[in-house]
Structure formats: C-alpha cells, structure tokens
Amino acid sequence: MKFGLQLGYWGAGPIENAAELVAAAEEAGFDAVFTAESWGSDVYTPLAWWGAATRRITLGTAVAQLSARPPTALAMAALTLDHLSAGRHIIGLGVSGPQVVEGWYGQPFAQPLARTREYVRLVRDVLARESPVTSPGPHYPLPYPAGAPGSTGLGRPLKPITHPLRADIPIWLGAEGPKNVAQTAEIADGWLAIFYSLRLADRYEEWLAEGFARPAARRSRDDFEVAATVQVVITGDIATAVDRYRPSTALYVGAMGAEEKNFHADLYRRMGYAEAVDEIGALFREGRKAEAIAAVPDEMVRETMIAGPPDEVRAQIKQWEAAGVTMLMVTARDVATIRRLATLV
Template identity: 50%
Template sequence: MRLGLALGYWGRGPDPDHVALAREAERLGYDSVWTAEAWGSDAFTPLTWLAAHTSRIKLGTGIAQMAARTPAATAMHALTLDHLSGGRVMLGLGLSGPQVVEGWYGRPFPKSPLTATREYVADIRQVLRRERSRPYEGPDGTGLGKPLRSITHPLRADLPILLGAEGPRNIAQTTRIADGWMPLYWSPLRTGVYEASLADTPKDFVIAPMVRAKVCDDPAEGLLAVKAMLGFYIGGMGTRGRNFHADLMARMGYEEEARHIQALFLDGRKEEAVLAVPDAFADEISLVGPRERIAERLAAWRAGPVTDLLVTAPDRHTMRVLAELNS
C-alpha cells in the first residue's frame, strides 16, 4: 500500500508550509501529493507550484471538479502539467453535487450523472490520444465548430484518471471507465459496503481513499477534527432531500445518525451536529491515536483492497510515523 499526502484546498489563503510538506513527503518515500478545489482556490495551480519544487513524487488532483471546466480544458491542464513535471500527473475528477455545481459554477446539475461522467472522461481520453474533438451541435450554436486535435502532443495517452464516486452504480461505472477510484469515506471494517460495486475491478485498478491521520495521546481529542469535517459534509453539503455524503454514511450503517446530524446542521445547530457524529464512525474511517494504536489499525487497511492511502496529515511527526509503519 502506497502513501500519498493530501493537502486539500486553501482556506482563507495559501498555506506557506505546503511546499515544505510536499518535499518532506517526497523525502519520506510518499508516492504522491494531492491538491483539491471547492469554491476558492483551484487544484491545478498549487499542484504546478509543487511540481516545480519536487522531482519524483506523483502529482494528483484530489479532486478537480468537472463543472469547473470543459473536458477539453481539463485535458489541457493535465497534459500541460504532465509535460512540465516529467509525467507525474494523476488526474482525479469529481462531479460534486447540485449545491456546488448550481450554486458556485452557475450550471445545471446533470440529470444523468453517470452519463455526464462517462462522456466527460471519454472526451478527456480523446484529447490525450490526439483524436479529433467532438464539436458542439446544440440548437443555440453556429454550426461552424470544427473537429480539432491537440496541437501539443500529450506526454502520455494513458495518463491515469481517477474518479471520486459515492453511489453504488457510479462506483461500478468507475471500475469500467477509469484507472482508479477515490472513496470519500473508507472503513476497513465495512468493505462489504462496496463489494458489489467493485466485483469487476480490473488488474492494477487504484483504490485511494483519503484518511485523516494524527499521532496523539488521546484518540478522542484527535477525532475532533474528523468529526468537524463529517459534520460539515454530512450536514451542510446538500439539502434535506439530497445529500450524497449523508446517503453514504447511511449505507455504511449509520442512517439514523446521518439524518440526525443533517437535521441539526440545517437547523443552524452546527456545533451540536459535530458533536452528534458518532465517535465510532469517525474512528473507523481515520487513523488517530498513539503510535501503537495506529500501527494496529493500519494493518487492517493494508489487508484490504486499498492500494494508496492519501493522508491528510498536517504535521511532520505523523507523516514520519506512517512512513515508518508502512515500510
């Protein structure tokens, strides 16, 4: 199982420590470093900056939002950075949800998310293979679109594409059209939740969940950050009737708790929503506590189908401990 460092997206501004963390991850033997985007900083620009300050570590978008760019624009970003970095890019993509797609990007959320994802990935692969583009043929177009091929020859036609998928059918489709899957929540105790969707996983398929890691004396204290994240995603990233993150928690055996968290958050009781996140759920999807406890729990992650563990570890001590335990 390979280790990756997931730096996420910026908050109020850029983190001045990200370059140093990426360099430390490379020194420790981490296989990859990942950046993200929400509704502020983008994923590709910080990753380009990290590429200029590292030499070997793979560079992943974890994840870039499909609504932010046309497939051709995303392919241009990926092939450009792949050239500049010497073939180190891993393209992680996600459809996001209606709240972000319509609220931030001002675009309609697709009526058929699976079709939209499939066509988006196919269009990117078309660019990377230098095949001719598919011109726009909608009723409000001019009809003058010309099929084009990329002027720049991509460094790799098989640049890896990974998808962030949550629903069972979306995950199953991911195994057919992508090179890897980036689960939002992964529990080594509940791999059966995804068993049917992963039944036809091809050889060398990447499964790369993000996991909050923290070496600390008190697991309860270390889990506070995990619960804060879960409270926001499960409670606030969607509406009462449509929240993909809450639905996923429900499928993982915590349906009553997920709906309770969601109700508290949407009623403006955000602190109560965070406290309502079960410690058990937060604990099983993270690696928190003393070194010995993390070592024991890491064995369960290594025993399953996970190929890459993308660690959201803000401190160097945790990064070093994980590298030592995973060696």
C-alpha cells in the same frame, strides 16, 4: 500500501507551509501529493506551483470538478502538467454535488454518471491524439452543433496542437454510491474513496467487481488503485483525536450537500448511522452548528480513521490493505507528522 499527502482545497487563504509539506512528503517516500477544489482555490494552479520543486512524487487532483472545465480544457491542463512534471500526473475527477454544480458553475447536475462517462471518454480522446475530437453529446457535443442556441455553425473538429507526453495519463474517479463505484471500476484506473469504511469493504468489492465484469472494463482488480482518504493519527489519546475531527465529520454529513441529495450523508447511512445523520443534518439546517457537532457519535468519527499508538496504527493499516486499499491519502499539516507516518509502511 502507499501514502499520498492530501493538501485539499484552501480555506480563507493558502496553506502557508504547503511547499514545506510537499518537500517533506517527497523526502519521506510518499508516493503522491493531491490538491482539491470546491468554490475557492482551483485544483491545478497550486499543484503545478508546489510540484515544480519536486522530482519524484506523483502530482494528483483529488478532485478536479467536472463542471469547472469542459473535458477538452481539463485534458489541456493535464497534458501540460504531465509534460512539466515528466510524466508524474494523475487526473482525479469528481462530479461534486448539485449545490455547487448549479449554484457555483451554473451547470445542470442531472445524469452525473452519464456525464462522467462522456467526460472521461473525451479526455482520453484528446490525450490519444489519434484524430480530431468529436462527440455527439448529449452533454459535451463537439463541435458545438449548428442550429443550437448561439451557434455560428463554424465550429470544426480539432486535436491538440501539443503532443501529450502520455496518452494514458491515469484517471481516478471520486465515487461514493454503488452505481458510481461500479462505473469507476469499468472506465477508470483508480477510485478516490472518501470516507472509506472497513465495515463496507465487502460491499465496495461487490460494486467494484460489477464494474470489472463489464465487457469494456479497462482494468482488473489486480491493477486498479483504491486511494482512501483517511486520518492517520499516531496517539495514545484517541478521545482527543476524535474530538479534533468531529467537526469535519459533522460538516460533510450535515452541510456539504442539500437535504434531498447529500452523497456523504447517504454513505454514512449505509454504514449504519442513519439516525445520527438525520439529527446532525436537522441541527445544521436550524443553524445550531455546535449542537450538530456534538451530535456526532465517537464511533462515527472512528469509522473512517486510523488512530492509536504506532503498533496499533500499523496493524490497522494492514487491515485496510487486506481490504483492498492501495493508498492512504492523509491530511498531515506538519513536517514531523509526515516523517512519522512514513515509518509506518
């Protein structure tokens, strides 16, 4: 089992002690540090800024949103960071949701699986640098087709001027549904599992196995990474820990997605919390945020949390490892917690 530090995306301002946290994670033996983006801070600038002070720790995006950049632009950022970090980059990608994709980026959300497959293929083509990059589309046609709206017809196939340090920079995908997880196993090098649940571990393995069984699968289960976002809390007061993370669970289930399409809500329904999910979502839509948070059952928060005294936490980590998780992505926000977590594995 490995630890990754998930710095996430910023709220109203930067994470003030982020540089200190990254330094502590590297010193403590954490394997990786990750940044994220929503509709505020971007994913690459903080990663490069904070990562510049490190020498060993892997630098990952979890996740870079597909609609934020064309695949060639993502590949440019990735090959640049990989050079600057001497080959320590992980590309983590995700489709986000229709509210962000269409509301913030002004892009269509339709066919997220097909878009992901095409996007990943183009990123790999850029990094391979074997020939000028072309694609028939339909989502990312290269060059832009002559005769298409606004086209001059003058586009020509190109390959990167800069030679990538690695043609095989790992690509990990954020995925929640069965089809998306299966495709992740087929085309990616790792799975970024948000809200991983031991209750669903057998189903996850079935979805992954479907992808590994496909003829074009890149990897097998033996060399595939499963990085699970999880709160790891060393405490004798589990009730207080649950209360601390209850608002986050409520937010993702009830407000981070449309009523008609919320992938986080769908995942918790698979865990068996359909009734609570419906109530939380209804309360958020009515503007009753405090009541929505109060409606989250304790066990729903505990579902995706590792908490307890040190020996119990170690035992729970072993359970997650036995279930197939290879990295725990934690959101520690103080140096003491990072150092303490490092003693658990």
